[in-house]
Amino acid sequence: MSTIDLPHETAPLRRVFTCWPSAADLWEEDLEPAQAEFADFLTKFVLPAEGGETFELVILVATDQAEASARAAMGTLARIERAQFGDVWARDTGPVFLRENGCDVAVRFHFNGWGGKYELPGDDTVGAEIARLANAEIRSVDLVAEGGALEFDGEGTLISTRQCLLNPNRNPDLTEAEVEARLKDALGVDKILWIDEGLLADHTDGHIDNIVRFARPGVVICQAPAGEDDPQGDVLNAIAAQLEGMTDARGRPLEVHRIPSPGLVDLGDGELVPASHMNWVIGPRHVVVPTYGTPSETAAIEALRPLFPAHEIVGSSARAILTGGGAFHCVTCHQPGD
Numbered sequence: 345m346s347t348i349d350l351p352h353e354t355a356p357l358r359r360v361f362t363c364w365p366s367a368a369d370l371w372e373e374d375l376e377p378a379q380a381e382f383a384d385f386l387t388k389f390v391l392p393a394e395g396g397e398t399f400e401l402v403i404l405v406a407t408d409q410a411e412a413s414a415r416a417a418m419g420t421l422a423r424i425e426r427a428q429f430g431d432v433w434a435r436d437t438g439p440v441f442l443r444e445n446g447c448d449v450a451v452r453f454h455f456n457g458w459g460g461k462y463e464l465p466g467d468d469t470v471g472a473e474i475a476r477l478a479n480a481e482i483r484s485v486d487l488v489a490e491g492g493a494l495e496f497d498g499e500g501t502l503i504s505t506r507q508c509l510l511n512p513n514r515n516p517d518l519t520e521a522e523v524e525a526r527l528k529d530a531l532g533v534d535k536i537l538w539i540d541e542g543l544l545a546d547h548t549d550g551h552i553d554n555i556v557r558f559a560r561p562g563v564v565i566c567q568a569p570a571g572e573d574d575p576q577g578d579v580l581n582a583i584a585a586q587l588e589g590m591t592d593a594r595g596r597p598l599e600v601h602r603i604p605s606p607g608l609v610d611l612g613d614g615e616l617v618p619a620s621h622m623n624w625v626i627g628p629r630h631v632v633v634p635t636y637g638t639p640s641e642t643a644a645i646e647a648l649r650p651l652f653p654a655h656e657i658v659g660s661s662a663r664a665i666l667t668g669g670g671a672f673h674c675v676t677c678h679q680p681g682d
């Protein structure tokens with residue numbers, strides 16, 4: 345009988361893959377600021393635990409200039425590999441890693457540019473390159489999905505959003521039950537929990553890693569409005585209300601905790617952006633939380649401290665990365681350890 349292990353992200357890591365920002369036509373004046381933000385959050389992310397536990401950080405670079413930039417920024421903290429990719433969102437273009445019968449498996453869903461919005465050369469092939477570098481067997485799944493749409497508790501529960509996976513721009517011919525069956529078969533999960541809608545102005549159509557994360561099995565975190573003027577307020581309250589009525593794969597009612605959202609983040613163009621403190625990454629020592637220079641960030645970090653007692657909670661700026669549409673979890677793809 346096959347045994348699948350897809351642990352929660354607090355479990356030990358073997359490798360983390362990311363793609364170094366390099367496309368000047370995509371990032372424009374935000375390219376160098378985004379590279380600086382990558383260097384800061386990755387340095388905090390890879391810092392070993394007090395007992396010395398760490399992981400191999402693999403940075404994919406597409407050009408000579410990007411390779412020079414990554415090497416100068418990260419030094420010996422990362423392994424640099426040349427690869428072609430469209431943009432940096434490795435959580436979505438990369439595979440979902442699991443262990444099956446003690447072997448590494450890279451589950452690859454179809455990637456269609458977040459519903460056909462951004463189809464860039466290399467984004468549909470970089471997942472195979474990441475799997476090769478991870479020495480993992482590739483398992484292809486007949487389903488359009490992205491890693492940022494999938495949140496796991498490590499004990500058989502998966503949370504996603506209907507807005508994303510059931511969107512006509514992803515899987516128009518599949519019912520909710522059919523999507524659930526394919527996810528369960530591919531990932532070895534037992535129960536799918538559905539949130540209806542994600543953040544406003546999120547071009548991913550409501551990725552879960554911007555709105556709901558597991559602190560540990562049975563315990564979820566979501567956001568509360570930063571104030572009455574929070575543009576995401578109604579959405580955030582609806583998400584919390586849905587979670588309050590859910591049970592996980594083991595029958596436990598979810599314990600729901602809320603942290604302040606960033607509130608209104610102005611990147612200078614007056615456009616609403618899907619800023620979120622939820623897009624953190626969990627390393628051996630730190631939970632690295634994206635921040636945007638808003639008044640709520642200190643309170644958000646403080647609220648997370650008791651929920652991750654084995655980790656230090658640190659903030660790192662993601663304002664420049666956010667101009668591309670995401671933050672730290674979006675740009676990383678992790679391979680669990682043994």
